[in-house]
Amino acid sequence: MTAPVPMTTAGRRPRLRKGVLHADLCIIGAGSGGLSLAAGAVQMGASVVIIEKHLMGGDCLNTGCVPSKALLAASHAAQSARQAGRFGVDLPEPVVDFARVHAHVQGVIAGIAPHDSVERFEGLGCTVIQAAARFTGPAEVEAGGQRIRARRFVVATGSSPALPPVPGLAETPHLTNETVFQLTELPKHLLVLGGGPIGIEMAQAFRGLGAQVTVIERASILPRDDPEAVAMLRDILIREGIALIEGAQVARIGPGIEVELGDGHIITGTHLLVAAGRKPNMDGLDLALAGVETTPRGITVDARLRSSNKRVFASGDVAGGPQFTHVAGYHAGVLIRNILFGLPARVDYTALPWVTYSDPELAHVGLTESEARLANHPVQVLTQPLSGNDRAQAERTTEGMAKIILGGGGRILGATILAPRAGEMIGLWGLAIQSKMKIGAVAQMMAPYPTMSEISKRAAGSFYTPGLFSARTRRIVGWIQRLLP
Incomplete structure (x- = not known):
């Protein structure tokens, strides 16, 4: 799903001259990354062509993130009924009507689909071509019998199982x-x-x-x-x-x-x-005709997401990097700075988060403990069990943990959280890593009580526990107390 973008006056449209459609930007693939880029670019004044041979919204909306989370929501509802007895609420075994579960999943997709639709992007000022694209040269693409020439191309075709x-x-x-x-x-x-x-x-x-x-x-x-x-x-x-x-x-x-x-x-x-596993979608694009180098992992790109043909960029799964929808959205921001403003913006995965939406959720950002040790950081590990969290006790969900990886001087390198809604909590640690914060910033944070997110503050606070409750500290406090009036 694309990031919400306010509806504004339609952008400058591509022009048809002598049978060839001319644009500032041609995006191949209308998944999350391609549509986020298109929405931003067209409203900033660029003329944009979008080419999509299958479904608008791509894998995330139609066969990935959205339907999987909708199915998980149905599953969680059934599990909640089964586990209600732990609160003194006895319910019968839930009856699952899977046809209705299927209808729920499809209804969620249908509810989001207008945001990613042809009509919305045409209304923003893009030209949308629903056909397969192929390069005919280093600066031209053909789709549905239409030739398109653009200043820049972005391949955002995603991946397949x-x-x-x-x-x-x-x-x-x-x-x-x-x-x-x-x-x-x-x-x-x-x-x-x-x-x-x-x-x-x-x-x-x-x-x-x-x-x-x-x-x-x-x-x-x-x-x-x-x-x-x-x-x-x-x-x-x-x-x-x-x-x-x-x-x-x-x-x-x-x-x-x-x-x-x-x-x-x-x-x-x-x-x-x-x-x-998944494989990048490159079949039929004739990337070799555009002088675009590839490997089985995808299109070979530099840190600016440029291919060997400097007119052609890649975004999302097909770029051969981390395969997450939020990475494709992040790529859109990097590409806007490169393509629209000519800035040398580069990708940085230092604070890359990912979440497995299990129950409880398993979320991570930055370096794992093993990665930090391989990089020769002076590693310190802080752990905090979820069983010490009052909200977790109240909700009888005490199996989990927070694990924080620190480098020299208390610098935050990575974090793992296993807890209900851990994906909602991991963002704090991503911001801390991106901002090069030290652990004291999180330890001094005021967290609302009682919340699961307190586990982050308690884990951070444990960094200071050995020093605060040491014999030296007790001696210092004793001296100060004798001096105070």
Whole structure:
């Protein structure tokens, strides 16, 4: 979904001359990054062409962030009913009407879609072409029979689910994030291939709605996150009834949704969801004709997001970097400064946040402990259990933690939070890292009571605990008290 932009007078429109459409900026891909860039650029006075061959809003709106969070919301509602007894409120086992859950998910998409629609962007002053784009040269693109020449091009085509090279997978009916939200009946036993954020979120969502779920992961689940926090989340998932098979090689996938592991063990389900990574969408763009260099990871770009053709930039997943919707939105700001104002703006992922929307949520920003040690920082780790938080006690959600990574002099390098709504709390630490704050700034912050966010202040305050309650401090206080009248 694009960032909200106020409706203003329509921008300067591209001009058609001798059959060729001329624009300041041509954006290929109408996902989150492309639309954020288009909305900003056109209202700042640039003439903009948007080319999209499929759905406006891209993966985030139609098959990613929005439908997944809508499905998780339904799952959380069911789980809340099951767990109400801990508050003395006994409810019957929830009855899940999955057709209505599907309608809820699609209704959320429909409610947001007008914000990303052709009509809205045409109204802003963009020219929208709904067709596949391909480069015909270093400064020209063709789409739907229309030639487009622009001062600058931005490829923002996103990514698609990658299918691992497992024998039999291509021939076996399977789901990806592009098809799983089309289900109108609840799977009886969902096998999830991949234990990354998408796999874990969907596993917990379908389990909460009543499906049997097995996750198969070749390494460990959520390998990018802090192992201590992942271990706590793993225990929660297992208690909820999700079968986690980690360190498993898949030898074959056969008919009837049958997964054979490397040790010969066979797991049979009713549905298979493949969540084993993503690949950049570059097919059919003829990037070589534009002199744009690529790798299997995506378009090769510099810190300004420029490709080997300085007229062509890349944004979001196709740029080969972190694959998050908020990164695509961040890229839009970098590109506006580069393309519209000629400023040498560069990407900086020092304060990059990410969240796995499990229950509880697992959020991180900056360096993990292992990354900080590999970078030879003088690492100090502050931890605070969620069980020490009064709001968590009141809501009976005490499994979680905050883990703060510090460098020399108390400089904040990274943070991990495992807690309900951790994604809402991690922004404080992102701001602290981006602003090069030291831990004292957070420790001195006044946090409202009782809130989950107090865990951040308490973790920061623990930095001073050894010194404040030391024998030296007691001696100093004793001297001062004897001197005071």
